[in-house]
Amino acid sequence: STIVAMTAANSAIASTTSGFGSLPNVDASNAPILLPEATFGGSGIPNDTLSWKRFDLGNGDFLTMAMSATRRFQNPALSNDGNGTYFATTGSNDGTPGSASGLLGAKWNFNTYLNLETSNSNLLSDYDLDFFYDFDPGTDTADADLGQVDLSVALFGSGTFSEGSQNLLFGFLAVDVPFLQDAPDGPFNPNAVGEYTFKLRAGLVGGGGEETLEINVNVVPVPGALPLLATAFGIAALVKRRSTRA
Secondary structure: OOOOOOEOOOOEOOEEEEEEEOOOEEEEOOEEEEOOOOOOOOOOOOOOOEEEEEEEEEOOEEEEEEEEEEEOOOOOOOEEOOOOEEEEEOOEOOOOOOOOOOOOOEOEEEEEEEEEEOOOOOHHHHEEEEEEEOOOOOOOOOHHHOEEEEHHHHHOOOOOEEEEEEOOOOHHHHOOEOOOEEOOOOOOOOOOOEEEEEEEEEEEOOOOOEEEEEEEEEEEOOOOHHHHHHHHHHHHHHHHHHHHHO
8 A cells, every 4th residue: 555645634545454354453643543434334244355544644543444345145256356356246126025135236246434533523524535436347448537536525414424235226326416417428237247436545645645445346247147148159060060061
């Protein structure tokens, strides 16, 4: 992680720590604290494969950002490389309540966690906090083509803790909301093989530096699809050879 110096009237990033797994017990001002448990607003969502960063903002203030990708309901569990890349399968749920696959959505969700520890109620006004998300299955999608949510606006008046589990098929992610959300060009195709990027960014109001946490979700064909496809091509090739010999 590259540490970027950020100065403000009352705070600056003094140091950054990062990791992968569960959010740890951390030491702030020589006093061990336990960060709020990541539940993502639901129950049964795994919280032990988080990619996270924790920023010391100075003056006893800290910011923790974390993200992950997990299966939606009873779909196949995601694997990961232990370094912020997750592997999901193509396809979507059928939308039938109570069914094995659960409610409508791609087979995987992305999860976000943001916690600001401060006694300064005005600290958020010093920073731009943004979340970026991706509808384009191509690799290395440019930031300008990602959807963007202004978390500084979203958090205004609601406190300094936010978490959630969302799905790229949720309709609200495809809608522009003035001063809050710029949706990407869409639509999102849950059957497309490719790479989807998600970012949390903390930047100083007026410029001068930023810190970013990024994860990628690589979506691959459903297990068994490739062997079946290969078999189909093999049969077609065999029929072609036989017809040529006839």
